[in-house]
Amino acid sequence: xxxxxxxxxxxxxxSAPSAAPPEPTAAPxxxxxxTASSSSAARVDWAQLRRHVQGTLARPGDPTYDTVRRxxxxxxxxxxxxxxxxxxxxxxxxxxxxxxQDHDLPVALRSGGHSYPGWSGGGRPRALVIDCRPLDDVRLxxxxxxxxxxxxxxxxxxxxxxxxxAIAGGSCPTVGFSGLTLxxxxxxxxxxxxxxxxxxxxxxxxxxxGTLRTASDDKEPDLFWALRGGGGGHLGVVTSFDVETSVAxxxxxxxxxxxxxxxxxxxxxxxxxxxxxxxRLWSTLxxxxxxxxxxxxxxxxxxxxxxxxxxxxxxxxGLLDHVPAPTSRVPHTRGYLDAMRAFAGSGAREAFAATSxxxxxxxxxxxxxxxxDRVHLAQDSGLKExxxxxxxxxxxxxDLQPGDTAFVHREALATVQYTATFPPGSARDADAYVHGFxxxxxxHWGDHAYVNYADRTITDYRAAYFGDNADRLGxxxxxxxxxxxxxxxxxx
Ligand SMILES: Cc1cc2nc3c(=O)[nH]c(=O)nc-3n(C[C@H](O)[C@H](O)[C@H](O)COP(=O)(O)OP(=O)(O)OC[C@H]3O[C@@H](n4cnc5c(N)ncnc54)[C@H](O)[C@@H]3O)c2cc1C
Numbered sequence: 001x002x003x004x005x006x007x008x009x010x011x012x013x014x015s016a017p018s019a020a021p022p023e024p025t026a027a028p029x030x031x032x033x034x035t036a037s038s039s040s041a042a043r044v045d046w047a048q049l050r051r052h053v054q055g056t057l058a059r060p061g062d063p064t065y066d067t068v069r070r071x072x073x074x075x076x077x078x079x080x081x082x083x084x085x086x087x088x089x090x091x092x093x094x095x096x097x098x099x100x101q102d103h104d105l106p107v108a109l110r111s112g113g114h115s116y117p118g119w120s121g122g123g124r125p126r127a128l129v130i131d132c133r134p135l136d137d138v139r140l141x142x143x144x145x146x147x148x149x150x151x152x153x154x155x156x157x158x159x160x161x162x163x164x165x166a167i168a169g170g171s172c173p174t175v176g177f178s179g180l181t182l183x184x185x186x187x188x189x190x191x192x193x194x195x196x197x198x199x200x201x202x203x204x205x206x207x208x209x210g211t212l213r214t215a216s217d218d219k220e221p222d223l224f225w226a227l228r229g230g231g232g233g234h235l236g237v238v239t240s241f242d243v244e245t246s247v248a249x250x251x252x253x254x255x256x257x258x259x260x261x262x263x264x265x266x267x268x269x270x271x272x273x274x275x276x277x278x279x280r281l282w283s284t285l286x287x288x289x290x291x292x293x294x295x296x297x298x299x300x301x302x303x304x305x306x307x308x309x310x311x312x313x314x315x316x317x318g319l320l321d322h323v324p325a326p327t328s329r330v331p332h333t334r335g336y337l338d339a340m341r342a343f344a345g346s347g348a349r350e351a352f353a354a355t356s357x358x359x360x361x362x363x364x365x366x367x368x369x370x371x372x373d374r375v376h377l378a379q380d381s382g383l384k385e386x387x388x389x390x391x392x393x394x395x396x397x398x399d400l401q402p403g404d405t406a407f408v409h410r411e412a413l414a415t416v417q418y419t420a421t422f423p424p425g426s427a428r429d430a431d432a433y434v435h436g437f438x439x440x441x442x443x444h445w446g447d448h449a450y451v452n453y454a455d456r457t458i459t460d461y462r463a464a465y466f467g468d469n470a471d472r473l474g475x476x477x478x479x480x481x482x483x484x485x486x487x488x489x490x491x492x
Pocket of ligand 1: 072108109110111112113114115116119120132149169170171172174175176177178179180181182183184185186187231232233234236237238239452453488
Protein backbone atom coordinates (compact mmCIF):
# COMPACT_ATOMS: atom_id res chain seq x y z
CA UNK A 1 0.00 0.00 0.00
CA UNK A 2 1.23 3.42 -0.83
CA UNK A 3 0.42 6.75 0.71
CA UNK A 4 -2.81 8.64 1.03
CA UNK A 5 -2.60 10.14 -2.41
CA UNK A 6 -2.06 6.85 -4.17
CA UNK A 7 -4.43 4.58 -2.32
CA UNK A 8 -7.17 7.15 -2.40
CA UNK A 9 -8.92 8.53 0.63
CA UNK A 10 -6.43 7.19 3.05
CA UNK A 11 -5.18 5.65 2.70
CA UNK A 12 -14.43 -18.80 -11.05
CA UNK A 13 -16.77 -21.57 -11.98
CA UNK A 14 -15.11 -24.15 -12.09
CA SER A 15 -11.53 -24.81 -11.97
CA ALA A 16 -12.51 -26.26 -15.32
CA PRO A 17 -10.33 -29.11 -16.40
CA SER A 18 -9.18 -26.96 -19.30
CA ALA A 19 -7.74 -24.49 -16.79
CA ALA A 20 -5.37 -27.18 -15.57
CA PRO A 21 -4.05 -28.75 -18.74
CA PRO A 22 -2.33 -32.08 -18.82
CA GLU A 23 1.25 -31.66 -17.85
CA PRO A 24 3.95 -31.25 -18.65
CA THR A 25 3.51 -29.88 -22.15
CA ALA A 26 6.35 -28.19 -23.92
CA ALA A 27 6.00 -25.59 -26.65
CA PRO A 28 7.74 -26.51 -29.88
CA UNK A 29 10.69 -24.46 -30.97
CA UNK A 30 9.81 -21.95 -33.67
CA UNK A 31 13.13 -22.23 -35.39
CA UNK A 32 14.40 -25.16 -37.37
CA UNK A 33 17.31 -25.45 -34.99
CA UNK A 34 16.60 -26.47 -31.38
CA THR A 35 19.53 -24.45 -30.12
CA ALA A 36 19.42 -20.76 -29.40
CA SER A 37 20.64 -18.67 -32.27
CA SER A 38 22.88 -15.67 -31.83
CA SER A 39 20.60 -13.48 -33.93
CA SER A 40 20.46 -9.89 -32.86
CA ALA A 41 17.05 -8.38 -32.16
CA ALA A 42 17.30 -6.53 -35.46
CA ARG A 43 17.24 -9.80 -37.38
CA VAL A 44 14.39 -11.40 -35.46
CA ASP A 45 11.52 -12.68 -37.59
CA TRP A 46 8.72 -11.16 -35.52
CA ALA A 47 6.12 -12.21 -38.09
CA GLN A 48 6.95 -15.77 -37.19
CA LEU A 49 5.98 -15.14 -33.56
CA ARG A 50 2.75 -13.45 -34.65
CA ARG A 51 1.80 -16.48 -36.71
CA HIS A 52 2.22 -18.85 -33.78
CA VAL A 53 0.19 -17.11 -31.08
CA GLN A 54 -3.47 -16.37 -30.53
CA GLY A 55 -2.63 -13.14 -28.71
CA THR A 56 -1.17 -9.98 -30.19
CA LEU A 57 2.34 -8.67 -30.60
CA ALA A 58 2.90 -4.91 -30.55
CA ARG A 59 6.21 -3.67 -31.93
CA PRO A 60 7.57 -0.12 -32.05
CA GLY A 61 5.53 1.78 -34.61
CA ASP A 62 2.44 -0.42 -34.20
CA PRO A 63 -0.69 1.54 -33.21
CA THR A 64 -1.09 -0.10 -29.80
CA TYR A 65 2.59 -0.14 -28.84
CA ASP A 66 2.59 3.10 -26.87
CA THR A 67 -0.43 2.00 -24.88
CA VAL A 68 0.47 -1.57 -24.06
CA ARG A 69 4.08 -0.85 -23.14
CA ARG A 70 3.17 1.51 -20.29
CA UNK A 71 3.54 0.56 -16.63
CA UNK A 72 1.51 1.99 -13.79
CA UNK A 73 4.23 4.40 -12.71
CA UNK A 74 4.64 7.21 -15.31
CA UNK A 75 8.32 7.57 -14.39
CA UNK A 76 8.90 4.53 -16.60
CA UNK A 77 7.04 5.84 -19.64
CA UNK A 78 10.35 6.10 -21.51
CA UNK A 79 10.84 2.32 -21.49
CA UNK A 80 10.68 1.01 -25.04
CA UNK A 81 10.68 -2.79 -25.08
CA UNK A 82 11.46 -4.77 -28.23
CA UNK A 83 7.84 -5.81 -28.32
CA UNK A 84 4.88 -6.57 -26.09
CA UNK A 85 3.35 -10.00 -26.52
CA UNK A 86 -0.15 -9.81 -25.04
CA UNK A 87 -0.83 -13.49 -24.52
CA UNK A 88 -4.24 -15.06 -25.01
CA UNK A 89 -3.44 -18.52 -23.63
CA UNK A 90 -0.89 -20.36 -21.54
CA UNK A 91 0.37 -21.86 -24.80
CA UNK A 92 1.11 -18.33 -26.02
CA UNK A 93 3.28 -17.85 -22.95
CA UNK A 94 5.21 -21.02 -23.73
CA UNK A 95 5.55 -19.95 -27.36
CA UNK A 96 6.86 -16.54 -26.31
CA UNK A 97 9.40 -18.09 -23.95
CA UNK A 98 10.63 -20.48 -26.61
CA UNK A 99 10.78 -17.75 -29.26
CA UNK A 100 12.84 -15.54 -26.97
CA GLN A 101 15.23 -18.40 -26.30
CA ASP A 102 15.55 -19.27 -29.98
CA HIS A 103 16.51 -15.67 -30.72
CA ASP A 104 18.60 -14.90 -27.63
CA LEU A 105 16.17 -12.22 -26.49
CA PRO A 106 15.70 -11.23 -22.86
CA VAL A 107 12.12 -11.33 -21.60
CA ALA A 108 10.31 -9.18 -19.05
CA LEU A 109 7.22 -10.61 -17.37
CA ARG A 110 4.28 -8.40 -16.79
CA SER A 111 0.89 -8.69 -15.13
CA GLY A 112 -0.41 -5.58 -13.34
CA GLY A 113 2.63 -3.47 -14.21
CA HIS A 114 3.20 -2.09 -10.68
CA SER A 115 6.80 -3.20 -10.20
CA TYR A 116 8.42 -0.50 -8.08
CA PRO A 117 11.69 -0.52 -10.06
CA GLY A 118 9.88 -0.91 -13.40
CA TRP A 119 11.25 -4.37 -14.10
CA SER A 120 8.15 -5.51 -15.98
CA GLY A 121 8.57 -2.76 -18.58
CA GLY A 122 11.20 -4.48 -20.70
CA GLY A 123 13.14 -1.28 -21.28
CA ARG A 124 16.47 -1.90 -19.65
CA PRO A 125 17.73 -4.10 -21.22
CA ARG A 126 15.31 -3.93 -24.12
CA ALA A 127 13.31 -7.12 -23.91
CA LEU A 128 10.29 -8.94 -25.21
CA VAL A 129 7.54 -8.28 -22.69
CA ILE A 130 5.31 -11.27 -22.00
CA ASP A 131 2.19 -9.41 -20.99
CA CYS A 132 -0.26 -11.62 -19.08
CA ARG A 133 -2.98 -9.00 -18.67
CA PRO A 134 -5.39 -10.65 -21.12
CA LEU A 135 -5.32 -13.81 -18.95
CA ASP A 136 -7.70 -12.17 -16.51
CA ASP A 137 -10.43 -14.77 -16.14
CA VAL A 138 -11.57 -15.26 -12.53
CA ARG A 139 -13.88 -18.18 -11.80
CA LEU A 140 -15.24 -19.67 -8.61
CA UNK A 141 -15.86 -23.38 -8.08
CA UNK A 142 -17.16 -23.97 -4.59
CA UNK A 143 -14.71 -22.17 -2.35
CA UNK A 144 -11.79 -22.26 -4.81
CA UNK A 145 -11.17 -19.36 -7.17
CA UNK A 146 -9.15 -19.87 -10.32
CA UNK A 147 -7.51 -16.53 -10.97
CA UNK A 148 -5.90 -15.76 -14.31
CA UNK A 149 -2.43 -14.28 -14.01
CA UNK A 150 -3.48 -11.00 -15.57
CA UNK A 151 -6.33 -10.22 -13.20
CA UNK A 152 -6.17 -6.97 -11.27
CA UNK A 153 -7.07 -6.94 -7.59
CA UNK A 154 -10.29 -5.03 -8.30
CA UNK A 155 -11.38 -7.69 -10.78
CA UNK A 156 -10.57 -10.50 -8.35
CA UNK A 157 -12.45 -8.86 -5.48
CA UNK A 158 -15.38 -8.08 -7.77
CA UNK A 159 -15.71 -11.62 -9.05
CA UNK A 160 -15.37 -13.43 -5.73
CA UNK A 161 -17.04 -10.69 -3.65
CA UNK A 162 -20.32 -10.75 -5.56
CA UNK A 163 -20.51 -14.47 -4.76
CA UNK A 164 -20.03 -13.83 -1.04
CA UNK A 165 -16.37 -14.88 -0.93
CA ALA A 166 -13.18 -13.02 -0.11
CA ILE A 167 -9.46 -13.17 -0.81
CA ALA A 168 -7.01 -11.21 1.32
CA GLY A 169 -4.84 -8.85 -0.73
CA GLY A 170 -3.80 -5.26 -1.18
CA SER A 171 -6.05 -2.24 -1.61
CA CYS A 172 -4.88 -0.69 -4.86
CA PRO A 173 -7.38 -1.80 -7.54
CA THR A 174 -4.96 -1.89 -10.45
CA VAL A 175 -2.23 -3.96 -8.77
CA GLY A 176 -1.84 -7.31 -10.44
CA PHE A 177 -2.85 -10.40 -8.48
CA SER A 178 0.23 -12.16 -9.87
CA GLY A 179 2.96 -9.82 -8.75
CA LEU A 180 1.33 -9.24 -5.40
CA THR A 181 0.84 -12.95 -4.65
CA LEU A 182 4.25 -14.11 -5.85
CA UNK A 183 5.91 -11.76 -3.37
CA UNK A 184 3.57 -12.60 -0.46
CA UNK A 185 0.73 -10.09 -0.57
CA UNK A 186 -0.20 -7.88 2.38
CA UNK A 187 -3.36 -5.87 2.91
CA UNK A 188 -6.21 -5.00 5.19
CA UNK A 189 -7.21 -8.66 5.78
CA UNK A 190 -3.68 -10.00 6.27
CA UNK A 191 -3.88 -10.31 10.04
CA UNK A 192 -7.34 -11.92 9.85
CA UNK A 193 -6.76 -14.30 6.91
CA UNK A 194 -3.02 -14.45 6.24
CA UNK A 195 -0.94 -13.39 3.27
CA UNK A 196 -2.41 -13.69 -0.20
CA UNK A 197 0.11 -16.42 -1.07
CA UNK A 198 -1.02 -18.46 1.95
CA UNK A 199 -4.40 -19.07 0.30
CA UNK A 200 -2.89 -20.34 -2.97
CA UNK A 201 -3.34 -24.09 -3.45
CA UNK A 202 -1.71 -24.47 -6.85
CA UNK A 203 -0.37 -22.48 -9.79
CA UNK A 204 0.17 -23.11 -13.48
CA UNK A 205 3.57 -21.89 -14.53
CA UNK A 206 5.61 -21.95 -17.73
CA UNK A 207 9.22 -22.58 -16.78
CA UNK A 208 12.36 -21.69 -18.69
CA UNK A 209 12.24 -24.92 -20.70
CA GLY A 210 8.89 -23.84 -22.14
CA THR A 211 7.01 -26.45 -20.12
CA LEU A 212 3.63 -25.66 -18.59
CA ARG A 213 3.65 -27.17 -15.12
CA THR A 214 1.32 -27.33 -12.16
CA ALA A 215 3.00 -26.37 -8.90
CA SER A 216 1.35 -27.41 -5.64
CA ASP A 217 2.20 -29.19 -2.40
CA ASP A 218 2.13 -32.47 -4.34
CA LYS A 219 3.52 -31.45 -7.72
CA GLU A 220 6.77 -29.53 -8.10
CA PRO A 221 6.69 -28.71 -4.35
CA ASP A 222 9.96 -26.76 -4.37
CA LEU A 223 8.71 -24.54 -7.17
CA PHE A 224 5.44 -24.06 -5.32
CA TRP A 225 7.35 -23.12 -2.17
CA ALA A 226 9.47 -20.58 -4.02
CA LEU A 227 6.57 -18.94 -5.84
CA ARG A 228 4.89 -18.09 -2.54
CA GLY A 229 7.02 -15.19 -1.43
CA GLY A 230 10.06 -15.33 -3.68
CA GLY A 231 8.72 -12.59 -5.92
CA GLY A 232 7.87 -12.58 -9.62
CA GLY A 233 10.12 -12.64 -12.63
CA HIS A 234 12.67 -15.32 -11.70
CA LEU A 235 11.40 -18.88 -11.98
CA GLY A 236 8.78 -18.90 -14.69
CA VAL A 237 5.64 -17.25 -15.96
CA VAL A 238 2.63 -18.04 -13.82
CA THR A 239 -0.51 -18.28 -15.94
CA SER A 240 -3.12 -18.93 -13.23
CA PHE A 241 -3.62 -19.56 -9.53
CA ASP A 242 -6.06 -21.75 -7.60
CA VAL A 243 -6.90 -19.86 -4.44
CA GLU A 244 -8.91 -20.91 -1.39
CA THR A 245 -11.44 -18.17 -0.65
CA SER A 246 -13.00 -17.25 2.69
CA VAL A 247 -16.51 -16.19 3.62
CA ALA A 248 -16.70 -12.48 2.76
CA UNK A 249 -16.62 -10.65 6.10
CA UNK A 250 -18.36 -7.43 7.03
CA UNK A 251 -15.64 -4.84 7.49
CA UNK A 252 -15.63 -2.03 10.01
CA UNK A 253 -13.07 0.58 9.13
CA UNK A 254 -11.85 3.66 10.91
CA UNK A 255 -9.62 6.57 10.02
CA UNK A 256 -8.08 8.41 12.94
CA UNK A 257 -5.96 11.55 12.71
CA UNK A 258 -3.87 13.38 15.28
CA UNK A 259 -1.96 16.63 15.23
CA UNK A 260 1.66 15.92 14.33
CA UNK A 261 2.70 17.06 17.79
CA UNK A 262 1.23 13.76 19.06
CA UNK A 263 3.33 11.67 16.66
CA UNK A 264 5.94 10.54 19.17
CA UNK A 265 3.35 9.20 21.61
CA UNK A 266 1.18 7.64 18.90
CA UNK A 267 4.08 5.85 17.17
CA UNK A 268 5.38 4.58 20.50
CA UNK A 269 1.98 3.20 21.51
CA UNK A 270 0.97 1.91 18.05
CA UNK A 271 4.07 -0.21 17.55
CA UNK A 272 3.55 -1.87 20.93
CA UNK A 273 -0.12 -2.53 20.18
CA UNK A 274 -0.84 -3.12 16.48
CA UNK A 275 1.24 -6.25 15.70
CA UNK A 276 -0.17 -8.04 18.76
CA UNK A 277 -3.76 -6.85 18.57
CA UNK A 278 -6.71 -9.20 18.01
CA UNK A 279 -6.06 -11.05 14.71
CA ARG A 280 -9.23 -9.52 13.28
CA LEU A 281 -7.84 -6.03 13.62
CA TRP A 282 -5.39 -4.69 11.06
CA SER A 283 -4.01 -1.18 11.01
CA THR A 284 -1.52 1.01 9.27
CA LEU A 285 0.07 4.16 10.62
CA UNK A 286 1.09 6.85 8.17
CA UNK A 287 3.19 9.96 8.70
CA UNK A 288 3.15 12.00 5.50
CA UNK A 289 4.40 15.42 4.54
CA UNK A 290 5.01 17.33 1.32
CA UNK A 291 2.97 19.77 -0.73
CA UNK A 292 -0.27 17.89 -0.01
CA UNK A 293 0.22 18.50 3.69
CA UNK A 294 0.98 22.19 3.93
CA UNK A 295 1.24 23.47 7.47
CA UNK A 296 2.30 20.26 9.15
CA UNK A 297 2.66 16.61 8.24
CA UNK A 298 -0.36 14.35 8.65
CA UNK A 299 -0.45 11.52 11.17
CA UNK A 300 -3.07 9.00 10.32
CA UNK A 301 -4.22 5.53 11.32
CA UNK A 302 -6.35 3.39 9.07
CA UNK A 303 -7.89 0.41 10.85
CA UNK A 304 -9.92 -2.56 9.58
CA UNK A 305 -11.88 -4.95 11.82
CA UNK A 306 -13.65 -8.14 10.75
CA UNK A 307 -15.32 -8.93 14.09
CA UNK A 308 -18.77 -7.71 15.23
CA UNK A 309 -19.02 -3.97 14.59
CA UNK A 310 -20.10 -3.34 18.18
CA UNK A 311 -16.80 -4.75 19.48
CA UNK A 312 -14.52 -2.52 17.36
CA UNK A 313 -14.36 0.39 19.78
CA UNK A 314 -13.37 -1.91 22.60
CA UNK A 315 -10.47 -3.35 20.60
CA UNK A 316 -9.21 0.13 19.71
CA UNK A 317 -8.99 0.99 23.39
CA GLY A 318 -5.71 -0.89 23.52
CA LEU A 319 -4.28 2.02 21.57
CA LEU A 320 -6.54 4.96 22.34
CA ASP A 321 -6.16 4.64 26.11
CA HIS A 322 -2.45 5.41 25.71
CA VAL A 323 -2.41 8.33 23.26
CA PRO A 324 -3.90 11.81 23.01
CA ALA A 325 -7.46 11.92 21.69
CA PRO A 326 -7.64 11.86 17.88
CA THR A 327 -8.84 15.09 16.30
CA SER A 328 -10.67 13.27 13.55
CA ARG A 329 -12.45 9.93 13.53
CA VAL A 330 -14.24 8.51 10.48
CA PRO A 331 -15.88 5.09 11.01
CA HIS A 332 -17.73 2.93 8.47
CA THR A 333 -19.21 -0.55 8.43
CA ARG A 334 -19.66 -2.11 4.99
CA GLY A 335 -19.82 -5.41 3.20
CA TYR A 336 -16.52 -6.81 1.93
CA LEU A 337 -16.94 -5.72 -1.67
CA ASP A 338 -18.10 -2.20 -0.83
CA ALA A 339 -15.25 -1.83 1.64
CA MET A 340 -12.66 -2.96 -0.89
CA ARG A 341 -14.10 -0.52 -3.44
CA ALA A 342 -13.89 2.25 -0.87
CA PHE A 343 -10.24 1.45 -0.20
CA ALA A 344 -9.51 1.38 -3.91
CA GLY A 345 -9.54 5.09 -4.67
CA SER A 346 -9.10 6.11 -8.26
CA GLY A 347 -6.09 3.99 -9.18
CA ALA A 348 -4.87 6.99 -11.21
CA ARG A 349 -1.30 6.96 -12.51
CA GLU A 350 1.03 9.12 -10.44
CA ALA A 351 4.83 9.19 -10.49
CA PHE A 352 6.41 7.89 -7.31
CA ALA A 353 9.58 6.63 -5.71
CA ALA A 354 9.48 4.00 -2.99
CA THR A 355 11.48 1.58 -0.91
CA SER A 356 10.83 -0.53 2.16
CA UNK A 357 11.88 -1.99 5.44
CA UNK A 358 10.54 -4.90 7.45
CA UNK A 359 10.28 -4.11 11.16
CA UNK A 360 11.28 -6.79 13.64
CA UNK A 361 11.61 -4.59 16.73
CA UNK A 362 9.85 -1.51 18.05
CA UNK A 363 11.67 1.81 17.74
CA UNK A 364 13.28 3.35 20.79
CA UNK A 365 13.12 7.10 21.44
CA UNK A 366 16.08 7.79 19.13
CA UNK A 367 14.50 5.77 16.34
CA UNK A 368 11.22 7.62 16.62
CA UNK A 369 13.19 10.88 16.59
CA UNK A 370 14.97 9.93 13.38
CA UNK A 371 11.66 8.95 11.82
CA UNK A 372 10.03 12.25 12.73
CA ASP A 373 12.99 14.24 11.43
CA ARG A 374 12.69 12.55 8.05
CA VAL A 375 8.97 13.22 7.82
CA HIS A 376 9.63 16.89 8.58
CA LEU A 377 12.19 16.97 5.76
CA ALA A 378 9.38 16.28 3.29
CA GLN A 379 7.80 19.64 4.03
CA ASP A 380 10.24 21.73 2.00
CA SER A 381 11.19 19.03 -0.48
CA GLY A 382 8.96 20.06 -3.37
CA LEU A 383 7.55 16.53 -3.34
CA LYS A 384 3.80 16.13 -3.56
CA GLU A 385 3.41 13.65 -0.73
CA UNK A 386 6.25 11.87 1.03
CA UNK A 387 6.76 9.92 4.20
CA UNK A 388 6.29 6.55 5.80
CA UNK A 389 3.56 3.94 6.16
CA UNK A 390 3.88 1.15 8.70
CA UNK A 391 1.54 -1.79 8.07
CA UNK A 392 1.02 -4.23 10.92
CA UNK A 393 1.88 -7.89 10.44
CA UNK A 394 1.30 -10.57 13.09
CA UNK A 395 -2.05 -12.35 13.36
CA UNK A 396 -2.49 -15.19 10.85
CA UNK A 397 0.82 -14.37 9.13
CA UNK A 398 2.36 -16.22 12.06
CA ASP A 399 0.34 -19.38 11.42
CA LEU A 400 3.20 -20.47 9.18
CA GLN A 401 6.91 -20.66 9.98
CA PRO A 402 9.49 -18.51 8.13
CA GLY A 403 10.66 -21.55 6.14
CA ASP A 404 7.20 -22.87 5.20
CA THR A 405 7.01 -20.63 2.13
CA ALA A 406 9.59 -18.33 0.58
CA PHE A 407 8.05 -15.36 2.44
CA VAL A 408 10.48 -15.28 5.33
CA HIS A 409 9.15 -12.38 7.40
CA ARG A 410 6.57 -14.36 9.37
CA GLU A 411 7.76 -13.13 12.73
CA ALA A 412 8.12 -9.48 11.81
CA LEU A 413 6.01 -6.80 13.42
CA ALA A 414 5.25 -4.76 10.31
CA THR A 415 6.15 -3.92 6.76
CA VAL A 416 7.35 -0.36 6.24
CA GLN A 417 7.12 1.74 3.10
CA TYR A 418 8.91 4.96 2.32
CA THR A 419 7.11 6.71 -0.53
CA ALA A 420 7.31 9.98 -2.38
CA THR A 421 5.04 11.15 -5.18
CA PHE A 422 6.37 13.88 -7.40
CA PRO A 423 5.26 16.26 -10.14
CA PRO A 424 6.18 15.52 -13.78
CA GLY A 425 9.95 15.70 -14.19
CA SER A 426 12.99 14.16 -12.60
CA ALA A 427 12.67 11.39 -10.03
CA ARG A 428 15.99 12.38 -8.45
CA ASP A 429 14.66 14.22 -5.40
CA ALA A 430 12.00 11.62 -4.71
CA ASP A 431 14.55 8.80 -4.93
CA ALA A 432 16.92 10.71 -2.68
CA TYR A 433 14.14 11.27 -0.16
CA VAL A 434 13.03 7.64 0.15
CA HIS A 435 16.57 6.27 0.18
CA GLY A 436 17.67 8.89 2.71
CA PHE A 437 14.75 7.90 4.91
CA UNK A 438 15.60 4.20 4.66
CA UNK A 439 19.27 4.90 5.38
CA UNK A 440 18.31 6.86 8.48
CA UNK A 441 16.29 3.93 9.78
CA UNK A 442 18.92 1.23 9.06
CA UNK A 443 20.48 1.50 12.53
CA HIS A 444 17.07 0.84 14.06
CA TRP A 445 15.48 -1.70 11.72
CA GLY A 446 18.46 -3.41 10.12
CA ASP A 447 18.40 -4.28 6.44
CA HIS A 448 15.22 -6.35 6.07
CA ALA A 449 12.98 -5.47 3.12
CA TYR A 450 9.87 -6.72 1.33
CA VAL A 451 10.44 -8.13 -2.18
CA ASN A 452 7.15 -6.69 -3.43
CA TYR A 453 8.58 -3.26 -2.71
CA ALA A 454 11.78 -4.10 -4.58
CA ASP A 455 14.55 -1.53 -4.51
CA ARG A 456 17.46 -1.85 -6.93
CA THR A 457 19.76 0.02 -4.52
CA ILE A 458 19.60 -2.66 -1.82
CA THR A 459 22.86 -4.45 -2.41
CA ASP A 460 22.48 -7.41 -0.06
CA TYR A 461 18.98 -8.00 -1.37
CA ARG A 462 19.00 -11.79 -0.91
CA ALA A 463 19.38 -11.42 2.82
CA ALA A 464 17.09 -8.39 2.97
CA TYR A 465 14.18 -9.98 1.10
CA PHE A 466 14.61 -13.66 1.89
CA GLY A 467 16.82 -14.12 4.97
CA ASP A 468 17.40 -17.81 5.69
CA ASN A 469 15.25 -18.77 2.67
CA ALA A 470 17.70 -17.30 0.16
CA ASP A 471 19.82 -20.44 -0.27
CA ARG A 472 16.82 -22.66 -0.98
CA LEU A 473 15.55 -20.13 -3.52
CA GLY A 474 18.91 -20.32 -5.23
CA UNK A 475 18.65 -24.11 -5.43
CA UNK A 476 15.15 -23.91 -6.91
CA UNK A 477 16.46 -21.49 -9.50
CA UNK A 478 19.22 -23.91 -10.42
CA UNK A 479 16.64 -26.66 -10.88
CA UNK A 480 14.12 -24.74 -12.95
CA UNK A 481 16.23 -22.11 -14.71
CA UNK A 482 19.81 -23.41 -14.79
CA UNK A 483 20.78 -21.16 -17.72
CA UNK A 484 19.38 -18.07 -15.98
CA UNK A 485 17.07 -17.30 -18.88
CA UNK A 486 14.97 -15.03 -16.68
CA UNK A 487 17.31 -12.08 -16.34
CA UNK A 488 15.44 -9.81 -13.96
CA UNK A 489 17.78 -7.87 -11.64
CA UNK A 490 18.14 -9.07 -8.06
CA UNK A 491 17.85 -12.68 -9.11
CA UNK A 492 18.49 -15.56 -6.78
C1 LIG B 1 0.12 1.63 -6.04
C2 LIG B 1 0.67 0.36 -5.47
C3 LIG B 1 0.02 -0.22 -4.38
C4 LIG B 1 0.52 -1.41 -3.84
N1 LIG B 1 -0.13 -1.98 -2.78
C5 LIG B 1 0.33 -3.15 -2.27
C6 LIG B 1 -0.33 -3.80 -1.16
O1 LIG B 1 -1.32 -3.31 -0.64
N2 LIG B 1 0.18 -4.98 -0.71
C7 LIG B 1 1.29 -5.56 -1.26
O2 LIG B 1 1.69 -6.63 -0.79
N3 LIG B 1 1.92 -4.97 -2.29
C8 LIG B 1 1.48 -3.80 -2.80
N4 LIG B 1 2.14 -3.20 -3.84
C9 LIG B 1 3.33 -3.85 -4.36
C10 LIG B 1 2.91 -4.91 -5.38
O3 LIG B 1 2.46 -6.06 -4.72
C11 LIG B 1 4.12 -5.26 -6.24
O4 LIG B 1 4.59 -4.13 -6.89
C12 LIG B 1 3.77 -6.36 -7.23
O5 LIG B 1 4.96 -6.94 -7.70
C13 LIG B 1 2.96 -5.79 -8.38
O6 LIG B 1 2.49 -6.81 -9.18
P1 LIG B 1 1.95 -6.47 -10.64
O7 LIG B 1 1.51 -7.76 -11.24
O8 LIG B 1 1.01 -5.34 -10.58
O9 LIG B 1 3.24 -5.86 -11.33
P2 LIG B 1 4.21 -6.30 -12.52
O10 LIG B 1 5.08 -5.12 -12.65
O11 LIG B 1 3.45 -6.76 -13.69
O12 LIG B 1 5.01 -7.51 -11.93
C14 LIG B 1 5.73 -7.43 -10.73
C15 LIG B 1 6.86 -8.44 -10.76
O13 LIG B 1 6.36 -9.75 -10.96
C16 LIG B 1 6.80 -10.27 -12.23
N5 LIG B 1 5.65 -10.89 -12.86
C17 LIG B 1 4.56 -10.27 -13.38
N6 LIG B 1 3.69 -11.16 -13.86
C18 LIG B 1 4.24 -12.37 -13.65
C19 LIG B 1 3.79 -13.69 -13.93
N7 LIG B 1 2.62 -13.91 -14.51
N8 LIG B 1 4.58 -14.72 -13.56
C20 LIG B 1 5.78 -14.50 -12.97
N9 LIG B 1 6.26 -13.27 -12.69
C21 LIG B 1 5.49 -12.21 -13.02
C22 LIG B 1 7.34 -9.09 -12.97
O14 LIG B 1 8.36 -9.45 -13.87
C23 LIG B 1 7.83 -8.18 -11.88
O15 LIG B 1 9.09 -8.56 -11.43
C24 LIG B 1 1.67 -2.02 -4.38
C25 LIG B 1 2.31 -1.41 -5.47
C26 LIG B 1 1.83 -0.24 -6.00
C27 LIG B 1 2.54 0.41 -7.14
